[in-house]
Amino acid sequence: MNRHILSVLVENQSGVLSRVSGLFSRRGYNIDSLTVGETEDPKTSRMTIVVRGDDYILEQIKKQLNKLIDVIKIIELKPNQAVYRELALIKVDAPPESRSAVISTIDIFRAKVVDVGKESLTAEITGDQSKVDAFIELMSPFGIREIVRTGLTALERGSREIKEHKKYEEE
Amino acid sequence: MIAAEVIVHCLAEEGVDLVFGYPGGAVLPLYEALRGGVLRHVLVRQEQAAVHSANGYARVTGRVGVCIGTSGPGATNLVTGIATAYMDSIPLVVITGQVKTSYIGRDVFQEVDITGASESFTKHNYLVRDAAHLPRIIKEAFHIARTGRPGPVLIDIPSDVQAETLKYHYPKDVSIRGYKPTEKGHMGQVKRAVKAIREAKRPLLFAGGGIFLSNAQQELAQFAETTGIPVVHTLMGTGCLPTDHPNLIGMIGSHGFKYANKAMEMADLLIFVGARIADRATGGIQEDLLANRDIIHIDVDPAEIGKNVGCDIPVVGDARLVLLQMLPLVQPLPLEKWRADLKAVKEAEQTPLEFGALVNPKHAIRVLSGMLDDHAVLVADVGQNQFWSARNFQIHGTRRFLCSGGFGTMGYSIPAAVGAKMADPSRTVVSVMGDGSFQMSMYELGTIKANKIGLKMVLFNNSKLGMVRELQDNRYGEPFGVMLDDNPDFTALVAAYGFPVRKVETNEKLEETFREMLAHEGPFFVECIVDSKESTL
Numbered sequence: 001m002n003r004h005i006l007s008v009l010v011e012n013q014s015g016v017l018s019r020v021s022g023l024f025s026r027r028g029y030n031i032d033s034l035t036v037g038e039t040e041d042p043k044t045s046r047m048t049i050v051v052r053g054d055d056y057i058l059e060q061i062k063k064q065l066n067k068l069i070d071v072i073k074i075i076e077l078k079p080n081q082a083v084y085r086e087l088a089l090i091k092v093d094a095p096p097e098s099r100s101a102v103i104s105t106i107d108i109f110r111a112k113v114v115d116v117g118k119e120s121l122t123a124e125i126t127g128d129q130s131k132v133d134a135f136i137e138l139m140s141p142f143g144i145r146e147i148v149r150t151g152l153t154a155l156e157r158g159s160r161e162i163k164e165h166k167k168y169e170e171e
Numbered sequence: 172m173i174a175a176e177v178i179v180h181c182l183a184e185e186g187v188d189l190v191f192g193y194p195g196g197a198v199l200p201l202y203e204a205l206r207g208g209v210l211r212h213v214l215v216r217q218e219q220a221a222v223h224s225a226n227g228y229a230r231v232t233g234r235v236g237v238c239i240g241t242s243g244p245g246a247t248n249l250v251t252g253i254a255t256a257y258m259d260s261i262p263l264v265v266i267t268g269q270v271k272t273s274y275i276g277r278d279v280f281q282e283v284d285i286t287g288a289s290e291s292f293t294k295h296n297y298l299v300r301d302a303a304h305l306p307r308i309i310k311e312a313f314h315i316a317r318t319g320r321p322g323p324v325l326i327d328i329p330s331d332v333q334a335e336t337l338k339y340h341y342p343k344d345v346s347i348r349g350y351k352p353t354e355k356g357h358m359g360q361v362k363r364a365v366k367a368i369r370e371a372k373r374p375l376l377f378a379g380g381g382i383f384l385s386n387a388q389q390e391l392a393q394f395a396e397t398t399g400i401p402v403v404h405t406l407m408g409t410g411c412l413p414t415d416h417p418n419l420i421g422m423i424g425s426h427g428f429k430y431a432n433k434a435m436e437m438a439d440l441l442i443f444v445g446a447r448i449a450d451r452a453t454g455g456i457q458e459d460l461l462a463n464r465d466i467i468h469i470d471v472d473p474a475e476i477g478k479n480v481g482c483d484i485p486v487v488g489d490a491r492l493v494l495l496q497m498l499p500l501v502q503p504l505p506l507e508k509w510r511a512d513l514k515a516v517k518e519a520e521q522t523p524l525e526f527g528a529l530v531n532p533k534h535a536i537r538v539l540s541g542m543l544d545d546h547a548v549l550v551a552d553v554g555q556n557q558f559w560s561a562r563n564f565q566i567h568g569t570r571r572f573l574c575s576g577g578f579g580t581m582g583y584s585i586p587a588a589v590g591a592k593m594a595d596p597s598r599t600v601v602s603v604m605g606d607g608s609f610q611m612s613m614y615e616l617g618t619i620k621a622n623k624i625g626l627k628m629v630l631f632n633n634s635k636l637g638m639v640r641e642l643q644d645n646r647y648g649e650p651f652g653v654m655l656d657d658n659p660d661f662t663a664l665v666a667a668y669g670f671p672v673r674k675v676e677t678n679e680k681l682e683e684t685f686r687e688m689l690a691h692e693g694p695f696f697v698e699c700i701v702d703s704k705e706s707t708l
């Protein structure tokens with residue numbers, strides 16, 4: 001099952017998130033992550049949805065999403081044509097004995113220390129998913145206490161905007 | 172103007188003359204506005220009936236049907252009707268009252284999240300938080316319900332919003348960024364389809380309910396006649412061509428005609444028009460068959476194309492418009508052999524009816540069909556009675572056959588027939604039911620009486636939930652949980668409403684009784700006693 005990244009413009013209205021997420025659970029589509037936020041136009045929100053499925057499922061997801069009245073446009077972002085970012089906060093054990101080792105790993109990844117406690121510290125990392133995954137893997141021997149991840153967000157490379165894309169069924 | 176009055180004026184602006192509803196606390200302001208008499212309000216006896224009646228009304232008029240319910244239980248009673256309309260793509264605007272805006276989310280008396288509950292079986296829905304948005308929302312709701320692939324749209328309106336004041340102005344235009352249905356087919360695809368049709372040896376048209384939704388009966392007939400291509404149809408496509416049309420093969424599906432299913436197996440090109448090719452439609456057909464055929468799929472909903480069967484040539488568009496695009500591009504095809512083969516298959520399968528002591532329901536429908544005029548509407552319920560009707564009711568003229576196809580909702584017939592009759596009182600409307608399904612909607616006798624609706628009712632009483640009894644017989648042997656042997660005396664029950672009633676126990680009595688029924692002006696009830704072992708097919 002392949003991973004696909006959909007970028008979806010929707011009306012910025014209450015209820016939209018529930019319609020979209022409801023569609024996924026109801027029809028049994030697998031969803032890895034979903035992020036949403038306002039765009040340059042306050043009337044519009046943009047969702048980045050990471051889904052898993054074969055070509056048939058992907059086609060169905062796009063078509064069913066497109067049937068929702070609040071969905072304005074859907075494009076699929078291909079790996080080499082888009083930039084992807086995810087942010088994660090990781091609270092990790094950092095007693096005096098291992099603190100400097102933790103910090104040097106954080107530095108190698110160009111992550112940041114955003115909070116320091118007596119026995120732990122919290123690192124912030126931004127990157128594509130594989131970078132975040134790799135960072136988490138290297139942090140885990142130190143003892144991870146908590147992780148939060150934002151889920152993937154993505155934007156097409158170059159100057160083309162989502163508005164300039166045709167609706168998918170015209171392509 | 173009070174928002175409730177604005178609602179009524181907006182509905183009138185949309186051409187609504189009739190609404191089906193049931194009042195309650197959360198729609199009091201709206202009912203005050205209805206009291207003004209701009210629209211006719213029909214009080215049903217249970218909210219589900221209001222939706223089915225709006226459904227029957229919409230299907231006969233081709234317009235959007237409207238119904239109203241109060242918050243909480245009123246709204247949840249509407250649910251089955253909304254889902255029924257959704258599955259058959261029937262255009263409806265459903266208005267529900269909601270608790271006061273400031274109470275929403277606090278579980279107050281008769282609060283239910285109906286927009287959330289109906290999300291997956293409405294085409295769209297709205298919770299109106301500001302009366303100023305009402306005219307736009309109503310305009311959008313009608314537009315969404317009626318265009319593209321039609322369907323029900325729900326508008327939930329808190330009681331305090333109904334009482335707000337605003338300046339009445341009904342917008343002329345609608346603009347919804349995310350909703351621009353494709354109407355005309357892509358010309359490149361249309362040409363590819365025509366080429367495939369020209370090259371096929373055994374092409375077959377497969378028509379669904381979309382033919383009626385896009386009003387494409389004439390264009391379908393013209394296309395079939397010009398090319399010579401034979402036509403099969405789904406349950407919802409029943410009546411797409413007159414029964415005696417030379418191109419018509421018949422109804423496919425698990426309860427369709429074997430020869431129609433056989434025709435699909437024999438074809439080398441299938442042209443689906445306004446059909447979603449659901450499981451029941453392909454139930455009688457070999458599994459891998461559809462994978463090995465060339466398929467053209469014409470549908471206004473792109474999501475239906477490729478969903479249930481693969482598709483070689485998709486054409487997204489309104490069935491009527493696409494047929495009109497194709498018509499100038501097609502010529503008569505040399506299909507004499509193919510048509511002769513199908514004719515032979517069909518004739519080989521004509522089996523005479525078997526007669527026992529009690530009424531043969533298939534024969535009864537044939538007798539009735541022979542006596543009805545060319546504009547009659549037959550509304551079947553769900554179960555064996557549905558297929559006895561679909562398979563034996565003859566279509567000619569402007570006759571219509573209606574039933575709940577996609578959802579198979581028992582209790583559909585009476586309220587839908589009420590809606591059909593009220594939509595056009597000049598038409599003869601007959602409701603055909605089983606004893607189970609009648610009991611799911613018999614409360615509507617009250618609506619029929621109060622509104623003097625001249626509906627003809629034919630009940631096939633087999634003292635069983637016949638369709639389920641048959642499934643159990645075929646699969647498990649013994650019936651369980653399907654016995655209705657303690658049925659009341661239905662004629663006495665209906666007589667209590669003051670309607671003429673007849674009980675028919677033999678085939679000989681059918682014609683005379685139906686003649687009496689059809690000659691009578693007002694409502695009339697005929698109970699036919701049927702052998703509980705009678706088969707569907």
Ligand SMILES: Cc1ncc(C[n+]2csc(CCOP(=O)(O)OP(=O)(O)O)c2C)c(N)n1
Nearest residue numbers: 554555556579581605606607608636637638
């Ligand atoms: C609301 C609802 N409940 C249950 C069913 C399942 N069901 C399908 S057909 C049928 C039997 C219908 O019996 P009856 O109305 O007597 O008609 P018959 O099949 O005997 O003609 C049942 C229970 C259904 N379709 N709808």
